[in-house]
Amino acid sequence: MKSGKIPNQVLQVGFVFLLVGTSMILVRQHFIPESFGELGHYRADAVGVIASHEIQFAGWQACMECHEDQVAAKNNSFHRTLSCETCHGAAAEHASGEAEEDPPLPTGRALCLTCHRYLVSRPTGFPQIIEELHEPAKLCHTCHDPHDPTPSERPESCSGCHAAIARVKAVSHHAPLDCEVCHEVAPEHFLRPRSNIPRKPFERAFCGNCHAAGVDTPANFRGVDLTAFEVPKVDQDTHGGTLLCWQCHYQHSPEAR
């Protein structure tokens, strides 16, 4: 064998090495994405893909462009920390003008109660209500403006405090009568209730205004027309003896005749 010539077996092994080496480089190039390792041990292009996800919530600044009044009112109220989309839902499509329908206008009690229903775990001082006791038949926005929910200084109605009576009366024969028909309520009662107690009827003759036999049902009793109702009549001279009406009948839910 001449010196200087590479032996055959070395050439064969070298060829195998070359083949394995090039195929490894080719496989690597094929499988490893182009941008891998540009910024770290990951595909740099992935950042752009993640950043191109569609936006659903536009942000309250976008609402400001058209609904300046409402946003300004909200930002000066107790609801200043809320975003418009907290209540009205995701509105990016609406903000870009592509939506066919307007964002929902929540009217039920459920949405308000999500935050304002009493839960012992909520922070002290956060305004909460017990939904069964706080005007159960009314919608929140009849008394509270959602964009400026400052509670009014005086209750909007008697049932704000006297809910138990209001609930009973609402399903009774006396349902059409406002509280003021029987009670004289001074305006100060709404501000200082205990030092200005409303007057209650104190004599049989008061009920007799409507219920005494021989008396026509009044067409204007303290501003209420009662002629449409079928009012039961009794002879007050003989009915009940010396008892007062409310010693047998509960005036907020009088028994059927």
Next chain:
Amino acid sequence: MSKTYERREFLADLVKFPCATLLLGVSGPIKALASAGNEYQASEHNYAMGVQIEKCIGCGKCVEACKIENDVPMEPYYFRTWVERYIIYTDGEVSVDSPNGGINGFPPVESDKDILRTFFVPKLCNHCENPPCVQVCPVGATFKSQDGVVLVDDDYCIGCRYCIQACPYGARFLDPRTHTAGKCTFCYHRITEGLLPACVEICPTQARIFGELDKLSTPLNRMMRQSNIQVLKAHMNTEPKVFYSDLDGEVR
């Protein structure tokens, strides 16, 4: 022959040099301002979140907003963020619940026992400085981006679930549709556009604060300076970047 410096030339230069230096000095900030307007520079940011426990009312609006914004399956097993309710009774028992992640709020407490303390804890990916999930990913599909957000490359994830096992906070899940790992991205598509993450935008009491960690005058840093700050599972050395103010010692 040497050139003499004429008085006229000297006076002209006297005017030229300050003008030139002034222009050079101003052009830098002008360029920076112009580029800040158009293009997002990831390396200039380091994001983090603050959570004020004493402000969370447990309404679950953040959970709902997150699912809508990020197209997370509505089934009650998949959450990028969720709210837990802690109840600590006087006898020392601690109960934690999170019905459907708190997305529909919480039911009243049914136990008759006396309650010592109770509060809500919103949870999400902590976007750790040393993320264990990134360490274990065999293909480099999950990574920490230049702006400090831990992200998942959906096209590259093989769905091996190692990261779900590795996360000490349970912040990851396997998306049943794509069979890739899902997690909070700090709403990366929103923050790169200058918007807030959906949960922060929607929180009615601003219990969540999002912002830059490395800049001093941000709402986040103000909150962190003025509050007693804790992180979750500090002993694991993950260096979480979700900072809780006034967190109770019972919270895990």
